[in-house]
Amino acid sequence: MLLRFCYALKAGIVTNGLGIIRHISFFDNEFRKKYPYISTQKSDNPDIDKEISDSKSLKPVLSDFFDLHPTFSFKTFLGDSAFDSYDNYSMLRNTFHFDRICTPINPRNSKSGSNSSDIPVCPIDNTPFTFLGKSGGKNRSVRYKWVCHKCVPKGSSRTCICENPCTDSKYGKCTYTYIDKDFRTCPSIQRDTEHWNNLYKHRVLIERTINLIKDSFAVETRKSWNTTTIKVDVYFAGITINRSTSSKSIT
DSSP, X not given: OOOOOOOOOOEEEEEOTTOOEEEEEEOSXXXXXXXXXXXXXXXXXXXXXXXXXXXXXXXHHHHHHHHHOTTOOOSEEEOXXXXXXXHHHHHHHHTSOOSEEEOOOOGGGOOTTBOTTOOXXXXXXXXXXXXXXXXXXXXXXXXXXXEOTXXXXXXXXEEEOOSSOXXXXXXXXXXXXXXXXXXXXXXXXXXXXXXXXXXXXXXXXXXXXXXXXXXXXXXXXXXXXXXXXXXXXXXXXXXXXXXXXXXXXXX
């Protein structure tokens, strides 16, 4: 007899940038019935059985949240590399209307000619190109401009000082990435910049909230086989954390 089982109950948690919990979705039978397009694959090992991946659960969790709060609007999405997929970037922008997606690149999804952050690199030594900002113009798509790291300013223009240039242009190698064509590469805020790093630091607050639920409130270790009891434990943990966080913000 082949038995497939899992003693875990997975949930998706939505927080704001301060780590305050705004929504919890449990991936139970009701959730699966509501979103039948999410495939669930069971394994024989409950320790590695994740059932529904973070990436696939993103759309239904956010759908539940915005269905409950239709007047809420957020401009920036913060997530770890588990959410790095082309479908998610398009969905976050077009369905949920996020203007900026702060998600690190998963190296497994990177394309050739770019580094681990999908920044264009030198074809000779793989040194990242220099980001010069957004370019536009009348009837032109908004795009990011990149130049070779050895293209230095000279007057109102630039000149290439590379000993082995890969182009005949005196300006040096120049390339563009287009926001409308690839929102993953151009998520409206450039990766590895000071702005990006300062904004992504808020992930520490979000991870702290998740770790508090799992570790401090010991929800990670299942104490009951009753699903309702487990849900109540998670809800109470979330309420307690929110009250504590709100009190600290006031003081």
